[in-house]
Amino acid sequence: MRPENQQYREQIVERLKAAGVTPTQQRVEIAAILFARDQHMSADQVLAVVNTASPRVSKATVYNTLGLFAEKGLVREVIVDPAKVFYDSNTSNHHHFYHADTGHLTDIDPAAIQIQALPSLPEGTIAEGVDVIIRIRDVD
Amino acid sequence: MRPENQQYREQIVERLKAAGVTPTQQRVEIAAILFARDQHMSADQVLAVVNTASPRVSKATVYNTLGLFAEKGLVREVIVDPAKVFYDSNTSNHHHFYHADTGHLTDIDPAAIQIQALPSLPEGTIAEGVDVIIRIRDVD
DNA sequence: GTCAGTGCAAACCCTTTGCAGAAAG
């Protein structure tokens, strides 16, 4: 199911509508890339990929769109690198390895990690999400 | 044990030396603030606090020093906010609540959370650290 | 036709860097 596939693009349009997002050309373009498979991309990477195809999408729109998708739950923001945000097209419950040397993110099998006894939250607050990041590096 | 206390500052000097860090005036100044208690501070906050006292420390030195302290294991970097890094003066094993509305970090009792079965790492890598962040917000 | 979305470029903010002068040992 390639991003340029017509049928695939129609699925994307439906998915955006379902999330309450107006499916503009640019948003479909970006979504088609992100949703092609489970992956972690920075805004920069999305911008680079989207602009290998036409129509072109501006940097501002890529940032706006990724922010919108995150807000609507279509992607998940992953904050592991002080320099940039990653957007994860896999929104199901899972955690990450972060390879410090390469800056690469990898999913951790959700079954392999479990939080035991979620601690009681500060009064008047609710949990929005739990992020587990295992920072790894190459052996010497 | 106030940061301006002479005896306290001597302890700081020893602690820096033990970590292999030359105890310059500015570094001791910064360390005295950070190590006064377990806390989470951004570079900006450190800069603001250090400059309420004399001698003044420049922005460049604050950044350099915090980076150096992190590298030497004197503080721990906490990456939860894409906009800035927090430095945690508590280097023991523990995790964090991150209050999205206020940008405030709180420690989680280490006993309250446990990772079950650390997953097998990608080949040729070793774990450098495990970060658990529970993102919370105020109830509506 | 109306309102939301897009593009461009400039602005922003945290962080890093280059280099000359100052401090540590």
Place this chain on the structure above:
DNA sequence: CTTTCTGCAAAGGGTTTGCACTGAC
């Protein structure tokens, strides 16, 4: 004295914003 550190200001890099134009419905 030599080497490391500090301060200043400028540069850097990801992200956001203001505003006029374009597209969606």
